[in-house]
Amino acid sequence: MSNIKTLYVKELKSYFNSPMAYIFLVLFAIFNGYFFTNTFFLINQSDMRSLFGVVPLIFLFFIPAITMSLIAKENNTGTMEMISTLPIRDVDFVIGKYLAAVTLAGIGLAFTLVHFFTLVSVGTNIDYGAVLCGYLGLVLVAGFYSAIGIFSSSVTDNQVVAFIIAITIVLVFFLLDKLLVFMPAGLSGMIQFLSVDFHLSNISRGVVDSRNLIYFGSMIWLFLIVTVRILEMRKWR
Amino acid sequence: MIRVENLVKNYGDVKAVRSINFDVKDGEILGFLGANGAGKTTTLKVITGYLTATAGNVYVNDLNIAEHSLEIRRQIGYLAELNPLYLEMKVFDLLEFTAQIRQIEGKEFRNALTRVIDQCGLAGVLHRTVGECSKGYRQRIGLATAILHDPQILIMDEPVTGLDPNQIVEIRELIKELGREKMVIISSHILQEIEATVDRIIIIHQGEIIANGTSDELMSSFRGQTQLKLEIKGGSEASLSALKDAAPEATITNQAAIGEITKIDLEYAKDADPREAVFRHAVKSKWTVLEMATHRAQLEDIFRKLTVEGGPE
Numbered sequence: 001m002s003n004i005k006t007l008y009v010k011e012l013k014s015y016f017n018s019p020m021a022y023i024f025l026v027l028f029a030i031f032n033g034y035f036f037t038n039t040f041f042l043i044n045q046s047d048m049r050s051l052f053g054v055v056p057l058i059f060l061f062f063i064p065a066i067t068m069s070l071i072a073k074e075n076n077t078g079t080m081e082m083i084s085t086l087p088i089r090d091v092d093f094v095i096g097k098y099l100a101a102v103t104l105a106g107i108g109l110a111f112t113l114v115h116f117f118t119l120v121s122v123g124t125n126i127d128y129g130a131v132l133c134g135y136l137g138l139v140l141v142a143g144f145y146s147a148i149g150i151f152s153s154s155v156t157d158n159q160v161v162a163f164i165i166a167i168t169i170v171l172v173f174f175l176l177d178k179l180l181v182f183m184p185a186g187l188s189g190m191i192q193f194l195s196v197d198f199h200l201s202n203i204s205r206g207v208v209d210s211r212n213l214i215y216f217g218s219m220i221w222l223f224l225i226v227t228v229r230i231l232e233m234r235k236w237r
Numbered sequence: 238m239i240r241v242e243n244l245v246k247n248y249g250d251v252k253a254v255r256s257i258n259f260d261v262k263d264g265e266i267l268g269f270l271g272a273n274g275a276g277k278t279t280t281l282k283v284i285t286g287y288l289t290a291t292a293g294n295v296y297v298n299d300l301n302i303a304e305h306s307l308e309i310r311r312q313i314g315y316l317a318e319l320n321p322l323y324l325e326m327k328v329f330d331l332l333e334f335t336a337q338i339r340q341i342e343g344k345e346f347r348n349a350l351t352r353v354i355d356q357c358g359l360a361g362v363l364h365r366t367v368g369e370c371s372k373g374y375r376q377r378i379g380l381a382t383a384i385l386h387d388p389q390i391l392i393m394d395e396p397v398t399g400l401d402p403n404q405i406v407e408i409r410e411l412i413k414e415l416g417r418e419k420m421v422i423i424s425s426h427i428l429q430e431i432e433a434t435v436d437r438i439i440i441i442h443q444g445e446i447i448a449n450g451t452s453d454e455l456m457s458s459f460r461g462q463t464q465l466k467l468e469i470k471g472g473s474e475a476s477l478s479a480l481k482d483a484a485p486e487a488t489i490t491n492q493a494a495i496g497e498i499t500k501i502d503l504e505y506a507k508d509a510d511p512r513e514a515v516f517r518h519a520v521k522s523k524w525t526v527l528e529m530a531t532h533r534a535q536l537e538d539i540f541r542k543l544t545v546e547g548g549p550e
Contacts, residue, residue, distance in 0.1 A: 002340070003338060006334065006338055013330070014326070017325055017326075018325060077321060077324075078319060078321030079321045079322065081287055082315075082317055082321050082322065084287055085286055085287050085310055085313070085317070086310060086335065087307050087308075087310040087338065235288050235289040236288075236289050237288065
């Protein structure tokens, strides 16, 4: 447990010791600000739907960018040898790094609270529950994409390759329910259940169903456990 | 104590290590010697838990590495080849991070820090980032992270490669000092680097151990290794061919004449010194001796003989 914390702190520090975190946070804030305020006063509604709609799209590119270096860089620079001959369990290693990436995404999300305060100061009849659920959904999506990102980072030594693999997998889950019309009718229910959007839209509508939570939880668990297995397999090369 | 039994490691079709056996005792400094690609690094990577063996067992203090990897990693300090470090971290942060992973905290950490700063001479660079440090300093930083928890077993893969001669001497002194109380395994492909430091040498070639012993043992196990170089002037044909009978214990390996001067190389076993006989023959034949010098085989020659000329005789 204490190793997870040590790795988590180290990884978070290394984000903020490099330009990475700042570039991510600034660009993330600019994109969200642009897309949100662009339509906010036109629609004239006291909600944050437009923000909750656009953040998953931006995460699509940003989360693979912040996770691509997590393991691929260690493999590439050889520090993997140093870290994996220290008494650290592979599970702790993966979870520590994963939580650092989720935290960075979470800090990005925290910046969007500016828009919430704007809403509070100009809006009326605000549905706080919906806002809360919306944020819960976004945190879960960030967690899911980060798990995909760390998995992609573990399968290669090359950060760019890790980035592309992560975007591809994320896109598949993102687009699944947009392609439903092309799917055989019998499968559509199952495919819809696998798509991120289906669960996210449920949550952001304010319906927090255990099915949705189980979906995100099990997907995150799946990608993390596969990452751990891949690290173990590397020893068998 | 480390015990390696029938260790085999394959990378796909490449057989990196083919069934090797050896022991290392507590407090011993072992030199692991071999050409590049001989299997040294692979063996060390298996002992440190970075790679899993294809077959065979490794026991560290009677714990099997296959089952107790984590516990063994707690006991070992490892300086990997090329010394990979987090270049973007501050030296202090790197040491603190390593200490936290190894559960060294508070007063214990401060004591350990003082010790490694002193031993590795890191006082001047503690608040620099690792990437800014010179190669010599990085090597010391790597060593500092490896000995921070004061391990009883220290494994170093080519610790002096790429350092300048002064740094090599410094690191060598440090290794000697550490070796007084710890088991140390150092690998190298350059013999002089470790000859002066180690108690025992294992020579590995194409994944197999081809020699194992102290440097004296290795040398004495080689027959006919002393060479005698003779350079004379004014030797007649007859007197030259009579040399063979005058000194029967030596064999002539080479003979070349340049004008009046003849160069002769002889070889003889350690306990059959032919120099007196050669001298008497030279006097009798009225040679003018320009040079007569023995050349005892160096460990270097043995290493070359074993690894270049295809294994032991």
